[in-house]
Amino acid sequence: MVFSSLIFLLAFLPLNLFCYFFVDSIKARNTVLLVFSLIFYAWGEPVFVLILIGMSFFCWLFSLYIEKYAENKTGKKLFMALAVVFCLGTIGFFKYGGFITENLNAVIGSDALSFPKTTLPIGISFYTFQLLTYVADVYRGEVPAQKKYARVLLYAGLFHQCIAGPIVRYGDIENELTERSSDLQSISAGFSRFCAGLAKKAVLANACGAASDALLVADSAVLDASSLSVLQSRSALTLWAGMAFYMLQIYLDFSAYSDMAIGLGLICGLHYKENFDYPYISSSVTEFWRRWHISLGTFFRDYVYIPLGGNRKGTARQIFNLGVVWALTGLWHGASWNFVLWGLYFFIFLVLEKFVFGKFLEKTKALKHIYLLAVVYFGWVLFRFTETSHVGAVLRGMFCLNKNPLSTFESRKFVFGYVLFFIICVIACTPVVKVASEILNRKAKESRLGLYIARTVDVALPVVLLLLSVLSLVGDSYNPFLYFRF
Amino acid sequence: MKNNSYLLVKIMVAGVALTALTFLAFIFPLRPTESLTEKRKLAEFPKFSFSSLFSGEYFSGVSAWFSDTVPYRDDLTALNAKLQHLLGTNAAVAGFNEGAKGDDIPDVPPETEPPASLPADASETSDALTEAPLASETVSETEIETEPESSEDEEVTGAVQKFSAILVYGDAGYEYYNFVQDASERYSAAVNRAGEVLAGKAKVYDMIIPTSIDVTLNKTVRASLSVSDQKKAINYMESLLSDKITKVSIFDTMVEHKNEYIYYRTDHHWTGLGAYYAYVKFCEAKGVQPVKLEDCVYKAYDGFLGTFYTDSGSDPALGNNPDVVETYMPPVNATMTFTDMSGKTYSGMSVLYDATTNNAHFKYSAFIWGDNPYSVIENLDMAEGESLLLIKESFGNAIAPLFTYNYKYIYVMDYRYYEGTAAALVDRYGINDMLFCNNISMTRAMSQTNSLYNRVG
Structure with missing residues (x-):
């Protein structure tokens, strides 16, 4: 099930909230959340829900042993290694098995090796990473091992964040698993946040996606043999606009899931950390990755980069460590070389910023923003197409190198029609709304009228956004889930 | 507070x-x-x-x-x-079709024998010939709900996604057309097969109806699109037809009348008037006198919003300018019997249906009650006369009533839904003429040309 579906909004969620607030004790509320989370997951993955259950079980078990052998370095290491092998083995099998086999075959120049066709259990990269942080934190002695299996399962499988992030650290919600309350303030804030995220997804991101798919080529049609010739025949305007809408879509869509997760958490008294911080306003790639999918960046920083030595072992080693981190970051997004390339592409810019032109860039005003947007924009071209031939066709076509026209009657008509919507989406990618609401709240403190206006907006806006979202989802015409590769 | x-x-x-x-x-x-x-x-x-x-x-x-x-x-x-x-x-709802090209349309027909003898690869269902159409159950007109018209381009072979797109220009929609060589050749093969199977029994005519994009769309805009040339495609398909087939080429006729109301703006069909000009062309080919337009009984149903309106995501440019469904009925007494999708037969029906109260999307059903697998129209004024078998998809609905002026019986078969064969109908009723009346859009869908082929017999 996904948040942006009517069955979630008009059946699952109301029922979940009703049951949640109907019962009183934390224990009962946790049970409600757990049962609903398992239904939520099984709705999309009736069989693979067992993987979630099983993986949580083993991580729970290994953590207990890690804690038991806290004083015994070998024992502790053994169980840590078991947990890592188990988690990465499972994700490796489902996510990377086919990819590895294919590449091994290419290396040995035959198709001797075969791998069973597997479908990727939805959200596996999110909950596996959550469980890994849990086990690692127990290993490091930063959090105590959880005695109750159900709580580990709840932590990993909580429907708020299980299938599309953020990657919540166990330590962040450890206490709230046993002690939390939902006060009016947090329920109110949570509802507003959820509705904002929902509208971002259902009204803005889906329409960006429809535009991008129409202009480029729909994800489902990418493997169609004719899609390459379609891309080659597109005008430059079409390709530029199509990628711009993709750039908007992926931020609005992805951050919307985090907004909804954070909102749902707040309603239940769970506080997840922010996952996106207006990444497109960054002025360097370094800054971009501090603002984009923060929970993934910090995961790789804390569990890969720093353990590898970070920047403490000399420049050469630091560059190597960064390379590893960025290749893995890329690969996390999907088992395909284009994602690895995408990761390494950012690696190159990060290294260049760190050692070559970072200082110069800082001194510029507009240029650094243009630079960042351009780097990210072309990065999305790598990300969007798993076929290198498609990437090439799009990049060439943007500069009319496919013997394609600069623009056509159809592309101009299409793009001009979207100008207003484009502006709305760009605004949604910046803190403009946030700043406006801060101003409104300041005014609210200054005058009675200001107070009424601020409160009316605060009451009405989320409901309006909810209604608009439901309206957009009726008939379910276009509602992609982008993270099936993660 | x-x-x-x-x-x-x-x-x-x-x-x-x-x-x-x-x-x-x-x-x-x-x-x-x-x-x-x-x-x-x-x-x-x-x-x-x-x-x-x-x-x-x-x-x-x-x-x-x-x-x-x-x-x-x-x-x-x-x-x-x-x-x-x-x-x-x-x-994005209407779709985007920029730069998408069809197959190259060959200038010269291939030298191989016309592919009339290609074996049918879908199942033959001649056994399942539906029984005589007349009167098993009689239902009054008011009880009937007409079937919706469906857009013909749903199962286009090859790059479905691109070509399902429509173009909205001004207050009109236009369906894209891409030439698909194998499906087009299959179309000609189906017609040729009829020529062979019915040789000595019925005379076979073929009419390929162009769609509005190549007829009424602004020339400059049309020139800027990379869609296939319909005239060339029709010429190619006609060039594959054997000499047993009489070609009724209407492309130029439609272009001559392009400033008249011959295509709907909010729907992919031609209008009653467009169908009339094609009918005249058919009469020329057959060598009979067509009914004069001014002699026909004229009716009009306004507020029609067809498939382009829906496919464009209810574009207000179309929605604010709905179409008028105009029907022309020759001054003859005629009655119709038809079998609907569920197999129910209705007899004693009028040829045209009063669509005044129909939902805005269903007004085209005024013509012969919409798409039904099989219908028979009888001219009651004619004691004796020739008979015509019309093989059509929904475009044929608008032309069918006009034939009542020239024929005693018009048998109308929708090849997409009918389960018997044309050959069997010709044998059973001693039909004199057979007309393939198909819009060019269907010739790019292998599934449709195949089903046409299989209905020949």
């Missing part, structure tokens, strides 16, 4: 809104089973089976059913379309 009580109000408002929506969604009798705007049956609640449960199909089916059959869905989707137009995001 204190902060807490204000928050309470906010949460109550939110709760009431969510609860109200939820209750509404769970009033099952309000859930529609079909969409009038989209002209389709909506998703049904899935049947339970363990295999569908484990594969996930069951739950995804429930989700699809839940969102597809929301109470008041057509009203809500219409409202959503308005929202999209406000935001300007409707263009």
